[in-house]
Amino acid sequence: MMRVGYAAGAFDLFHVGHLNLLRQARLHCDTLIAGVVSDEMLLRARGRSPVIPTEERAEIVSHIDFVDEVHIERTPDKLDVWHEVQFTHFFKGDDWQGTRKGQRLERRFAGVGVQVVYFPYTSFTSSTEIRRALDELGAFGRVSSGRHSAAA
Numbered sequence: 001m002m003r004v005g006y007a008a009g010a011f012d013l014f015h016v017g018h019l020n021l022l023r024q025a026r027l028h029c030d031t032l033i034a035g036v037v038s039d040e041m042l043l044r045a046r047g048r049s050p051v052i053p054t055e056e057r058a059e060i061v062s063h064i065d066f067v068d069e070v071h072i073e074r075t076p077d078k079l080d081v082w083h084e085v086q087f088t089h090f091f092k093g094d095d096w097q098g099t100r101k102g103q104r105l106e107r108r109f110a111g112v113g114v115q116v117v118y119f120p121y122t123s124f125t126s127s128t129e130i131r132r133a134l135d136e137l138g139a140f141g142r143v144s145s146g147r148h149s150a151a152a
Helices: 016-027 039-046 054-062 078-085 100-110 127-137
Strands: 004-009 031-037 069-073 089-093 115-119
Touching: 004 016, 004 078, 016 031, 016 089, 016 115, 031 039, 031 054, 031 078, 054 069, 069 078, 078 100, 089 100, 100 115
Parallel strands: 004 031, 004 089, 031 069, 089 115
Antiparallel strands: none
């Protein structure tokens, strides 16, 4: 049976944690699809836009050797994404493992035969920490049209 893996994320301010997730995912499937969460979905979920726009994040991820395909997520429901993509394995950081969100995800995916696989979360780096450090440095300047722009 062909194992089709799906690893989703914002992949904003791309860093080694993102790379580790995708690299680990590729080792556990025959085909790896990376889900890039759209700007609109991130704004809804987190209350802020990413630094890098959707199409640019998708372009970056598409050039990683072990990613076979990129899918832009425009729906908040991962089961809807499964209907669009038809993956057999869903990869997530282990910060979700054992949580209510993770258990709910596992139950919903079990109903359609998808296995949820957790990988160690890269705790020493995150887009949130990078964003916070850049904010402290004043690198983002003023917010313009929902996007960050450098101060003049």
